[in-house]
Amino acid sequence: MAPFAPRLDIRQFYDHFDAPVTAFDCGEKCAPHNPNGKPFCCDICHAVPVAYRQEWDYLQGRTDLWHEWRGDECAGDPSDPAELREQTPEHMLLLACLGPAHCQRAYRASSCRQFPFLPYITADDRFLGLVYEWDFEPLCWVISHLESVTEAYRREFVATYDVILAQWPDEYESYAAASEEMRAHFAAQRRRIPLLHRRGGFYLLSPRSERLERVPPQRLPRFGPYHTED
Numbered sequence: 001m002a003p004f005a006p007r008l009d010i011r012q013f014y015d016h017f018d019a020p021v022t023a024f025d026c027g028e029k030c031a032p033h034n035p036n037g038k039p040f041c042c043d044i045c046h047a048v049p050v051a052y053r054q055e056w057d058y059l060q061g062r063t064d065l066w067h068e069w070r071g072d073e074c075a076g077d078p079s080d081p082a083e084l085r086e087q088t089p090e091h092m093l094l095l096a097c098l099g100p101a102h103c104q105r106a107y108r109a110s111s112c113r114q115f116p117f118l119p120y121i122t123a124d125d126r127f128l129g130l131v132y133e134w135d136f137e138p139l140c141w142v143i144s145h146l147e148s149v150t151e152a153y154r155r156e157f158v159a160t161y162d163v164i165l166a167q168w169p170d171e172y173e174s175y176a177a178a179s180e181e182m183r184a185h186f187a188a189q190r191r192r193i194p195l196l197h198r199r200g201g202f203y204l205l206s207p208r209s210e211r212l213e214r215v216p217p218q219r220l221p222r223f224g225p226y227h228t229e230d
């Protein structure tokens with residue numbers, strides 16, 4: 001039997017999760033650090049977009065922006081496409097787009113809207129706020145400038161995942177597992193997890209006790225080429 005998935009109104013889902021992460025085009029901040037000049041999150045060699053199967057049903061009849069990911073889109077990538085397919089939950093599909101020069105904002109997939117964040121779920125089952133995809137620390141400018149995330153984006157993110165997590169057990173489990181993995185990763189590195197709280201403010205969360213310390217954004221770490229910039 002196919003796992004349960006709530007029926008989403010994809011247009012409404014997109015329209016309610018549409019605020020840009022920053023008030024300006026953050027792609028202009030990271031793209032100069034990518035040799036091919038593309039923002040990292042729109043470069044298939046760094047990030048393969050993923051969408052709910054329901055999104056694909058909606059998108060494929062309306063736009064030529066997307067195709068199903070074949071695994072050969074990043075020339076010279078030695079990784080095995082089967083491995084990524086295997087890691088992708090059954091209710092999701094890997095996609096590839098025409099690239100940032102041809103982006104159609106209205107038809108961005110959920111992973112484009114979400115990047116670089118995921119909902120953080122505590123060990124005692126609370127959706128506390130936004131944490132970032134830690135693999136992208138040295139690449140994504142926003143991760144080094146969390147103070148630039150707009151309140152509108154944070155609000156829409158929280159409202160979107162309040163609905164998704166409440167309705168969709170598989171999604172809840174997948175983000176709970178990702179949060180657990182994040183705690184293990186940061187604990188091994190003896191670091192605290194930067195978190196944008198759902199009620200506002202910036203925090204550092206201890207990965208073992210999940211104790212929170214509210215901090216001014218200037219105290220949050222910076223990475224890679226963004227470490228030294230003003």
Ligand code: SF4
Nearest residue numbers: 026030039041140141
């Ligand atoms: S979200 Fe990060 S990776 Fe994507 S365009 Fe903005 S700074 Fe670049």
Ligand code: SF4
Nearest residue numbers: 042097099100103112
């Ligand atoms: S659809 Fe647009 S935002 Fe999404 S990956 Fe492609 S270029 Fe980037």
